[in-house]
Amino acid sequence: MALLSQNKPTTFFEKLNDETWRRKFLRNVLIPWIFISPLLIIHLYVVAIPAVQGIYMSLTDWKGVGMNVNFVGLENYRELFFEDETFGKALRNNITWMIFFLTVPFILALFCATMLSQVRRGGMLYRSILFVPYVLASVVTATIWKNLLNPQRGIGAAADNILGLDGVFGIAYLGRTETALMSIAFIDNWQFWGFLMILFLAAMQSIPPVLYDAAKIDGANRWQEFRHVTLPGIRPILVFMFMMVAIFSFLAFDYIFLLTQGGPGGASEVIATQLYKNAFFRFQAGYGAAQGVVISIFAGFIILIFVTVKRRGWDI
Amino acid sequence: MKSVKLLFAIAVLVLALAPVGAQDVTTVSMWFSEGSTLDCWGPIMLEFNEVDPSVQLEIVPQADTWNVTRTAVAGGGGPDIVRTPGPSFVYEMAQAGLILPMDTFAESMGWGDFFFDWALDLGLVDGQLYSLSDELETLVMYYNVEVFEANGWTPPDTMDELNALAEEVEAAGLTVFSHGNASWRPTNEHFVGEYWTQVAGPHKVYQALSGEIPWTDESLVGAIELLDAHMQAGWYGGGVDLYFTNDGVYRRTSLAEGSAAMNIEGSWAIRGTVDYFGESGMTWDWVPVPSHDGTDYYTIGMGNTSSINANSPHPEAAAQFLTWYFSPATQGKMLTSCLKGPAPVAIGADVMAELDPRIARLYAELSDASANDRYGYTTWTFWPPKSDVYIYEEVERVWTGEITAMEYSAGLQELFAEELAAGDIPPIPTR
Numbered sequence: 001m002a003l004l005s006q007n008k009p010t011t012f013f014e015k016l017n018d019e020t021w022r023r024k025f026l027r028n029v030l031i032p033w034i035f036i037s038p039l040l041i042i043h044l045y046v047v048a049i050p051a052v053q054g055i056y057m058s059l060t061d062w063k064g065v066g067m068n069v070n071f072v073g074l075e076n077y078r079e080l081f082f083e084d085e086t087f088g089k090a091l092r093n094n095i096t097w098m099i100f101f102l103t104v105p106f107i108l109a110l111f112c113a114t115m116l117s118q119v120r121r122g123g124m125l126y127r128s129i130l131f132v133p134y135v136l137a138s139v140v141t142a143t144i145w146k147n148l149l150n151p152q153r154g155i156g157a158a159a160d161n162i163l164g165l166d167g168v169f170g171i172a173y174l175g176r177t178e179t180a181l182m183s184i185a186f187i188d189n190w191q192f193w194g195f196l197m198i199l200f201l202a203a204m205q206s207i208p209p210v211l212y213d214a215a216k217i218d219g220a221n222r223w224q225e226f227r228h229v230t231l232p233g234i235r236p237i238l239v240f241m242f243m244m245v246a247i248f249s250f251l252a253f254d255y256i257f258l259l260t261q262g263g264p265g266g267a268s269e270v271i272a273t274q275l276y277k278n279a280f281f282r283f284q285a286g287y288g289a290a291q292g293v294v295i296s297i298f299a300g301f302i303i304l305i306f307v308t309v310k311r312r313g314w315d316i
Numbered sequence: 317m318k319s320v321k322l323l324f325a326i327a328v329l330v331l332a333l334a335p336v337g338a339q340d341v342t343t344v345s346m347w348f349s350e351g352s353t354l355d356c357w358g359p360i361m362l363e364f365n366e367v368d369p370s371v372q373l374e375i376v377p378q379a380d381t382w383n384v385t386r387t388a389v390a391g392g393g394g395p396d397i398v399r400t401p402g403p404s405f406v407y408e409m410a411q412a413g414l415i416l417p418m419d420t421f422a423e424s425m426g427w428g429d430f431f432f433d434w435a436l437d438l439g440l441v442d443g444q445l446y447s448l449s450d451e452l453e454t455l456v457m458y459y460n461v462e463v464f465e466a467n468g469w470t471p472p473d474t475m476d477e478l479n480a481l482a483e484e485v486e487a488a489g490l491t492v493f494s495h496g497n498a499s500w501r502p503t504n505e506h507f508v509g510e511y512w513t514q515v516a517g518p519h520k521v522y523q524a525l526s527g528e529i530p531w532t533d534e535s536l537v538g539a540i541e542l543l544d545a546h547m548q549a550g551w552y553g554g555g556v557d558l559y560f561t562n563d564g565v566y567r568r569t570s571l572a573e574g575s576a577a578m579n580i581e582g583s584w585a586i587r588g589t590v591d592y593f594g595e596s597g598m599t600w601d602w603v604p605v606p607s608h609d610g611t612d613y614y615t616i617g618m619g620n621t622s623s624i625n626a627n628s629p630h631p632e633a634a635a636q637f638l639t640w641y642f643s644p645a646t647q648g649k650m651l652t653s654c655l656k657g658p659a660p661v662a663i664g665a666d667v668m669a670e671l672d673p674r675i676a677r678l679y680a681e682l683s684d685a686s687a688n689d690r691y692g693y694t695t696w697t698f699w700p701p702k703s704d705v706y707i708y709e710e711v712e713r714v715w716t717g718e719i720t721a722m723e724y725s726a727g728l729q730e731l732f733a734e735e736l737a738a739g740d741i742p743p744i745p746t747r
Contacts, residue, residue: 065390066412146498151561174498175560177716261501264560265716266709277709280383282702283408 051296057289064285076290087291090269093181097270098249100185101192102242108189109196114226116197117204127201131194138191142258145187149173177267180260184268188255199237207233243306247299271295342371342633345395347385350377356654364640371633389414389625396628397637400621403438403447403742404701410441415623417444421635430644434686434745435660438618438697441743448642451584451619451657453694454682455510457606458589459578460571461599463490469577471603475515475542478606482551485577492551494576496562505695505708507543507552510580513615513692514607515539518747521693525744527736531729532722540714540721547715556715568592572600580605583682584619586675587655601674604681614685617694619657651679689747698744700735703728 015021058076062069080087112130116123133141148154157170173183211229220228231238253272256262262269262277271291279288346361348354354377364373378384382401388394389409398415400406409415422428422445428436431448439447459471467488472478482492497503512521516535523529524536531537546552553559553566568585570576572592579585593600604612622641624634640646642659648667650656655675668676685691693699695707706728713719719727735741 063408063412065386065408066414068412146563149561151558152566172555172557172561175557177718260560262709263497263501263712264557265712265718267716277705281705284702 054289055293057286058293059290060286062286062289063283064279064288065283069286072286076287077294079287080290080294086266086269086274087271089266090271090274093268094250094252094270096181097185097252098246100182101189101245101249104185105189105193105196105245106238106242108193109200113197113200113204114230116201127198131198133191134195136191138254139258141187141191142255145190146174146259149183149187151175174260175264177265180264181268184255184259187259188252196241199241200234203234203237204230239306243302246302250295250298340370342630343374344371344397344630344634344637345374345376346397346637347376347378347381347395347399349381350379353654353656357650357656360646360650360653361641364637367640368636371636373637389627392627394625394627396625396630396634398623398625399450400447400623402618402697403449403621404699404704404740406439406447406621406623407441407740407742408701409623410444410446414626415446416626416628416631417446418448418624418635418638419445421624421632421638425635425639427639427642430661431642432660432662432686437745438743439621439623447621447623448638448659449618449621450642450659452660452679452682453583453617453619453657454614454678455506455580455582455605455694456602456614456678457578457580457604458571458585458600458602460574460576461601463574463577463598471601472606473603473610475606475608481577482546482549486550490574491554491570491576492578493553494562494567494570494579495552496559496564496566498561499564499567502696502708504711505704506582507580508540508707508711509615509693509695510605511539511543512536513613514605515542517608518613518615518690518692522744522747524732525693525698525741527733530725531732532725537721537725540711540724543711544714544721559715560712564588569596572596572598574598582617583657583678586678590655590672602678611690612681612685613690613692614682615692615694616682616686617697618660691745693744698742700732700740700742702740703732703735706731 015025057069059071059073060069061072061075116126119126149156151157151167151170151172154170156173159169160166163169171179173179207229211233212225215225215229251272252270253276256268256270256273257276260268262273272295275288275291275295278284278291348358354375358375361375362373364371376395381399382405385394385398385400386405386409389398390412398409400409406415410417418439422436427448435449435452436445438449439445457471463469464471467484469481469484472481485492495503516533516539520529520533520535524531524533529536547556547559550556550558553562567579567581568588569592571579572589573596581589589600604614607613622638624631624638628634642661644661644663644667647656647658647661648663651658651663652667652670658679663679668679671679695704699707710719710724710727714721714724
């Protein structure tokens with residue numbers, strides 16, 4: 001063994017003289033890196049460097065214009081967690097938003113995907129109808145629903161007219177502190193859940209039918225089939241979407257900004273809308289960057305939970 | 317012989333084209349929001365290109381002009397003419413060295429000859445002129461003439477008269493003010509600023525802006541309490557929750573069609589008011605917003621400002637355009653053709669005579685008020701950015717019952733004191 005190992009090149013330069021090693025190195029290392037380098041350079045330029053800059057800016061009092069930047073250490077974070085009451089409120093709204101989106105669209109999507117997976121004729125039509133809202137731009141959906149929820153000319157007012165009621169359904173859903181956030185979540189969900197359903201449906205269709213046959217032979221009812229065959233069969237996509245939705249919940253911005261801009265009285269304010277206002281209206285870009293970093297930390301924490309669970313042997 | 321002829325022809329052609337090729341054309345760029353405003357303003361602004369063929373204006377339409385502009389300017393690019401939403405934005409850009417001081421242009425091009433003195437002062441940052449204010453604005457109370465006549469009402473002069481009238485309006489089944497903030501949430505600040513001025517008085521506001529008295533002063537807090545009381549009474553749009561969902565279309569149609577009696581809104585709303593009343597066939601008019609003692613106070617504001625980009629390769633040409641654009645002749649034409657709020661420049665009486673008498677009266681009254689110490693301050697022009705955002709965002713918490721007027725004012729005082737100490741306050745005309 002010792003003799004053989006003596007003949008083997010050990011240093012990088014010795015290896016370079018070895019024709020076989022050179023070819024292997026070229027094929028397995030150099031060429032892949034050459035191919036990936038354009039993407040890597042772009043990624044570094046548009047993601048990694050701005051991310052590092054963002055972290056740095058969060059430690060400054062940068063106003064968002066010019067280059068007058070003063071290092072303030074963790075001052076922005078201290079203010080965020082210990083002084084800014086509105087941040088706590090926004091964080092609570094984000095958590096409420098996450099709970100809503102981890103339940104309502106998942107239940108809806110699972111239920112409808114299960115139903116649709118059993119439809120043999122015309123299934124494509126149903127799928128298309130339920131998926132259509134997802135392809136609408138959020139600004140279009142927001143405008144449609146803003147009008148539909150209008151207390152004077154919306155569907156609530158129409159229902160009141162038909163039923164001879166006054167102000168029972170025709171209320172200012174987006175104008176009340178107790179209903180604003182959930183109304184926006186409802187609208188966002190109206191657009192989103194169809195996408196989730198299509199993903200679940202595709203996953204369900206990849207489950208081998210013999211598993212259902214076996215379950216039937218064992219005397220399983222519909223619920224037991226769903227619980228013991230369907231859910232385990234779609235678990236990877238289900239868990240992945242759980243993770244993605246949890247992360248997206250901290251990035252919620254568009255519908256809230258389009259419909260209420262965080263109002264009334266901050267009732268629908270979330271971290272991302274606060275961040276935008278701080279950076280662009282209040283000239284507190286450094287403080288806004290700190291909020292952005294906090295959102296990223298939350299997202300990282302969610303990913304960490306899923307990675308930990310996977311490492312502990314969960315099949316996800 | 318043929319080649320001689322050919323050379324001669326080429327020489328003639330070169331000589332003929334030479335003056336054109338040698339003429340340097342400088343292009344001054346300006347970014348402007350897309351939409352109906354540009355449709356009307358654009359052709360008039362492009363008339364500048366006929367004044368001096370060597371300087372040409374290029375208008376680039378943008379979807380989100382201000383955010384695009386400040387990003388580009390901060391990155392060393394952007395248009396030659398930098399338009400901002402107000403003096404507080406100018407302050408930040410000037411501090412960052414992104415726009416040029418224009419004192420030499422002001423002197424050489426005679427801007428002081430046609431701008432009101434106080435208006436040029438609004439563009440000062442650390443004693444240097446960085447911006448020219450545009451679109452002089454104020455808030456007035458529009459009302460539906462037919463509704464008032466049918467009910468035998470007269471427009472109120474004082475807050476007490478407004479109180480009495482509001483009861484009658486509500487008894488008649490109408491909304492007092494056709495209002496809502498669903499289209500533009502900062503609408504809230506219009507009322508805060510008006511109530512401070514009309515209830516506490518502009519001198520108190522000036523004292524608070526100068527740091528002489530706090531925003532928790534009894535008179536200023538009282539103004540916020542009165543606004544809240546009016547809001548809770550459903551005067552604005554029919555109720556607090558409805559106010560948050562009423563949009564711009566509601567605001568205009570309900571007044572123009574007579575389901576609301578009045579509307580406190582800016583002079584910028586004249587164009588929309590004219591259009592909507594034109595469709596409904598009813599008549600509009602305006603009076604000053606009622607004050608505590610019946611004095612006609614007008615809050616003064618600026619819709620936007622113009623500056624010269626520090627990276628502009630030809631600031632002189634940009635200044636040349638600004639001189640033309642802010643001239644009383646151009647401003648007069650834009651006022652008569654587009655009902656654009658004029659820049660604070662001396663527009664001739666002949667131009668005003670062409671206007672609808674109601675509109676002409678508004679600008680005449682505003683001019684008179686500014687000359688006779690009856691002017692107040694709009695929040696978006698004279699307040700620093702953090703305080704300004706606080707004013708329109710946090711007042712909703714007063715209206716939704718989450719905090720009191722005093723707590724709101726104390727929060728503002730804390731923030732304002734911070735910005736005052738940092739020197740972030742835009743220039744305030746002294747009284």
